[in-house]
Amino acid sequence: MxxxxxxxxxxxxxxxxxxxxxxxxxxxxxxxxxxxxxxxxxxxxxxxxxxxxxxxxxxxxxxxxxxxxxxxxxxxxxxxxxxxxxxxxxxxxxxxxxxxxxxxxxxxxxxxxxxxxxxQLTMIELGQQVGARLIVSSVRRLPADGLDPRIKSLNYLNHILAKIEANHAGADEAILLNAQGRVAEGTADNVFIVRDGCLLTPPCSEGALEGITRELVLQLARDNGIETREQSLGVYDLYAADECFLTGTGAEMIPVASIDCRSMPGCPGPVFGQLQQAFRRAIDQECGGII
Known part of the structure; x- marks a missing residue:
C-alpha cells in the first residue's frame, strides 16, 4: 500500500x-x-x-x-x-x-x-527562503494554572485564534504572550531571539511547550560555544533582537524577517545559520541524511 x-x-x-x-x-x-x-x-x-x-x-x-x-x-x-x-x-x-x-x-x-x-507538512510557505513575518497576537496564552503547556492536548483553539489574527494581518505566524505580557510561544512553535551573540528563549514556565526541537537547539548551541539563556522576554526584546527564529517539529527551524512590521537586522542571521547547520548534522547522524 x-x-x-x-x-x-x-x-x-x-x-x-x-x-x-x-x-x-x-x-x-x-x-x-x-x-x-x-x-x-x-x-x-x-x-x-x-x-x-x-x-x-x-x-x-x-x-x-x-x-x-x-x-x-x-x-x-x-x-x-x-x-x-x-x-x-x-x-x-x-x-x-x-x-x-x-x-x-x-x-x-x-x-x-x-x-x-x-x-507532508510545511508550516510557513517560503519561510525558510525569505523568513517569516510575525505579529504579536492580542490572544493571550492560557495560563499554566488553567492548562499546563506541557500537555500536548488536542484542543488548540487558543492558538488557532492567534493564527486567525495572523491571517487577517497578512502575517505568517503569531507570537502569544502570557497573562503577564511576557513572551510565551508561537501558535505551533517555540521562539528564540539573539542579542549580542547570546541565544535567548523564554523558560517553559512562561507558557511555552517543552519543545523537543527547542531542547535540541539549546543543546546544539551549548555544544557549539554559543551562550544560551532561558529568561523572560517582553515585546521590547522581540523588537530589539538582532535575530529571531522559530523551532518545532513541524516548523523545524524558520528565520524571522519581521515582527509587527519591524525588520530583523539579520534574516537569516549568523547564529541561526550556525545552528541550522548543526541541526542538519544532528538529523544526518540520527537518520542517515536529510533533504
Whole structure:
C-alpha cells in the first residue's frame, strides 16, 4: 500500500479518506486527547523516543490510558513510514478518549482511539527562503494554572485564534504572550531571539511547550560555544533582537524577517545559520541524511 495520505487506525493501515472514528468520540466532541508530531527523514523517525515519552506523560496527566506499549507504538510508526510514498514526511500520532455519551464526563469512554497519519507538512510557505513575518497576537496564552503547556492536548483553539489574527494581518505566524505580557510561544512553535551573540528563549514556565526541537537547539548551541539563556522576554526584546527564529517539529527551524512590521537586522542571521547547520548534522547522524 502506497499513498501520500496514509493512516494507521487501531491496528489497520488505510488510505486517510477511508479512516473513520465515531462522531461521539470525545476527542472530536471536546478535544479530549493528546498528540505528538513526528518528522521522519530517509524513512527514519527523528527523536522518536522523546516524542513517545512526551506522549505518555501527556496521557498520564489527563488520566488517559494508551492501549499500546511504547514498543508497539514504535512498530506502528515504523510500519507507517515503510508504507508511505515518500522518504521524508510528517506523522501526527493521536490518542483520543474514545466514543462515549454526550457530556464532558469521560467515565463511560472505555476504548481510546489511536490514530497515526502520515503526510507532508510545511508550516510557513517560503519561510525558510525569505523568513517569516510575525505579529504579536492580542490572544493571550492560557495560563499554566488553567492548562499546563506541557500537555500536548488536542484542543488548540487558543492558538488557532492567534493564527486567525495572523491571517487577517497578512502575517505568517503569531507570537502569544502570557497573562503577564511576557513572551510565551508561537501558535505551533517555540521562539528564540539573539542579542549580542547570546541565544535567548523564554523558560517553559512562561507558557511555552517543552519543545523537543527547542531542547535540541539549546543543546546544539551549548555544544557549539554559543551562550544560551532561558529568561523572560517582553515585546521590547522581540523588537530589539538582532535575530529571531522559530523551532518545532513541524516548523523545524524558520528565520524571522519581521515582527509587527519591524525588520530583523539579520534574516537569516549568523547564529541561526550556525545552528541550522548543526541541526542538519544532528538529523544526518540520527537518520542517515536529510533533504
Amino acid at each position: 502506497s499513498t501520500h495520505l496514509l493512516t494507521w487506525l487501531n491496528g489497520q493501515l488505510l488510505p486517510t479518506n477511508q479512516a473513520c472514528i465515531p462522531v461521539n468520540d470525545h476527542g472530536l466532541l471536546y478535544g479530549d486527547g493528546v498528540f505528538e508530531g513526528i518528522r521522519f527523514y530517509r524513512r527514519r523517525a527523528f527523536r522518536l523516543q522523546r516524542h513517545l515519552q512526551r506522549l505518555a506523560l501527556s496521557a498520564r496527566v489527563i488520566a488517559l490510558e494508551i492501549p499500546y506499549s511504547t514498543e508497539e507504538l514504535e512498530a506502528v510508526i515504523e510500519r507507517l513510514i515503510e508504507a508511505f510514498a515518500d522518504d521524508y514526511g510528517y506523522i501526527r500520532l493521536m490518542v483520543t478518549r474514545g466514543a462515549g455519551p454526550l457530556g464532558l464526563n469521560p467515565k463511560s469512554c472505555s476504548q481510546p482511539n489511536v490514530i497515526a497519519i502520515a503526510d
